[in-house]
Amino acid sequence: HVRFVESGGDLVQAGGSLRLSCATSVSIFSARPVAWYRQAPGQQRELVASIDTGGNTNYTDSVKGRFTIARDNPKNTAYLQMNGLKPEDTAAYYCNFPTIATNIYWGQGTQVTVSS
Secondary structure, eight states: OOSOEEEOOOEEETTOOEEEEEEOOOGGGGGSOEEEEEEOTTSOOEEEEEEOTTOOEEEOGGGTTTEEEEEEGGGTEEEEEEOSOOGGGOEEEEEEOTTOOOSTTOOOOEEEEEEO
């Protein structure tokens, strides 16, 4: 499959944790930065975290200190460990290659719902 397949979303209480995964079969995975995005209802998709080929990471301010992005190149898989979840983290979460201008890799996403 070319598109990313995201999994791990669930309904959790505020303060809880989840670990999201996204996998793809494309061989370029190990050669490209990978990012997690999220989109809440009625809002634009936003970049949450990214990791480059050297393992350097970046996070949007609202998740710094709570979320951790990682990648496993042999498995063509990226992860997002989310701790200290807040209701405002509720969204559908997606993976993509942030430096490639194409829509072909967007998957169905995985829903994260955080109750207060």
